[in-house]
Amino acid sequence: MTFSFTKYQGTGNDFIMVDCTANKTFKLLDEQIKTLCDRRFGIGADGIILISEHPTLDFKMTYYNSDGTQSFCGNGARCAVHFAKSLGLFKNKAIFEAIDGLHVAAVHENQVTLKMNKVEGIQKDETAFVMNTGSPHYVKFTADLDEENIVEYGKEIRYSKTYKKEGINVNLVEVLANDHVEMVTYERGVEDETFSCGTGATAVAIAYGLVLDIESIDLKITVKGGELHVKAERYSDTFDDIYLNGPATKVFDGEITI
């Protein structure tokens, strides 16, 4: 099978985009996804996104991690929105379906603002916050990120008895200023550190809101691949009106035979 693709990156979280709007039966096997995402034997990416037609919305996005598992991806969604706009699937504001429900998003040049879904059921123990922001996240604050090894720590948590079966994404955060944090992420499904994670940044912003005990969050988040911004409102135990903003950049177009 030969198909065209477009490589995208959003703050260094990189994706292979496939336009499936004219090919409704397009499907990839887990092994094909692994090869395509492999940085030596394939195109190289943290994940693959299929963009397909939706009966009532602008498009549907299907996200696969580089190991073939499915989840929701915040940075992937921002890149998918930018790509969908380039395909002419919407003009100003997109409304699309993903694995965790509907999202709206807006594009301004290379910046994409994505509305995230409501976050409820946040858990906290002495060590960390755990929540689902479209994908599951473990958030731990640390005094000095330079002293941490995210791959080692991420693996320890992700493969612990509690999370081994379903997996979890692990984030370490250092507070730089009242409205600015730095974070690193170990992603399940990639099973390594990635340069950025949008659902992780969202989880970090919510955790920080809980630490500060504030109702309105407006946070700058430095990640390995750049900068993200998250805004959110707290309504008792629930967070809503959550917006994830950051760059989404096309890297190149290509064609591949697998």
Ligand SMILES: N[C@@H](CCC[C@H](N)C(=O)O)C(=O)O
């Ligand atoms: N990088 C993503 C998260 C992708 C999904 C995650 N690896 C999982 O399986 O939960 C993001 O930007 O949100």
